[in-house]
Amino acid sequence: MAPPDAFLAAASAVAASPEIGHEAAAFKNAMRHLAGAVSVITTGQGSDRTGFTATSVSSLSMDPPSMIVCLNRASSSWGVVREHRGFCINVLAHDQLHIADRFAGRGGATGAARYEGASWQQLETGALALANALTVIDCELEEAIERHSHAILIGHVRAVRTREQAEPLLYWHGAYRHISNVDRVLTSA
Numbered sequence: 212m213a214p215p216d217a218f219l220a221a222a223s224a225v226a227a228s229p230e231i232g233h234e235a236a237a238f239k240n241a242m243r244h245l246a247g248a249v250s251v252i253t254t255g256q257g258s259d260r261t262g263f264t265a266t267s268v269s270s271l272s273m274d275p276p277s278m279i280v281c282l283n284r285a286s287s288s289w290g291v292v293r294e295h296r297g298f299c300i301n302v303l304a305h306d307q308l309h310i311a312d313r314f315a316g317r318g319g320a321t322g323a324a325r326y327e328g329a330s331w332q333q334l335e336t337g338a339l340a341l342a343n344a345l346t347v348i349d350c351e352l353e354e355a356i357e358r359h360s361h362a363i364l365i366g367h368v369r370a371v372r373t374r375e376q377a378e379p380l381l382y383w384h385g386a387y388r389h390i391s392n393v394d395r396v397l398t399s400a
């Protein structure tokens with residue numbers, strides 16, 4: 212079956228753009244199209260604890276259960292993750308936008324002050340897990356691969372807690388979103 216004209220036009224536009232993948236603005240714009248779940252990554256203990264908001268969270272393998280998070284090495288969390296050797300991925304529910312803002316550094320809170328105004332509990336690694344997060348995945352740091360400006364954190368999963376019946380907080384095109392029609396399933400995978 213021949214592809215529709217619109218598809219061919221889009222494909223030739225991509226082929227005609229030699230800078231694609233190299234030019235910073237084009238790359239940045241392409242990344243705006245990646246819809247992502249919003250998580251807060253917590254690390255450290257006591258007065259040394261800190262954390263950051265992240266969309267670069269992915270599962271790595273089932274056996275052993277492991278996760279990947281990409282962390283900017285200019286962030287205050289980088290030294291703490293290496294020292295603490297663990298982190299907790301808190302996948303946010305749609306009503307936890309204010310927590311995403313705090314851990315992104317908006318409003319100026321740093322370190323332990325980012326945890327104020329929410330309830331936390333300790334699971335296995337000592338990093339704090341957010342009560343009422345959509346799901347929390349507590350990880351021991353298996354390896355940190357330093358690449359370009361970031362470090363790829365590989366975490367061995369030590370504990371998981373999930374809150375059922377809650378909707379995710381998403382980030383897309385530079386704004387927080389929630390699923391507008393959560394019951395509309397296109398197809399089950």
Ligand SMILES: Cc1cc2nc3c(=O)[nH]c(=O)nc-3n(C[C@H](O)[C@H](O)[C@H](O)COP(=O)(O)O)c2cc1C
Pocket residue numbers: 249262263264265266267268281282283285286287288314315316382
């Ligand atoms: C929606 C969103 C997603 C983000 N994703 C990441 C990420 O995946 N990795 C990362 O290193 N920083 C990410 N950031 C930026 C960090 O949250 C922010 O730079 C960090 O919390 C502030 O660093 P600081 O601890 O040095 O103040 C994201 C920010 C926002 C608002």
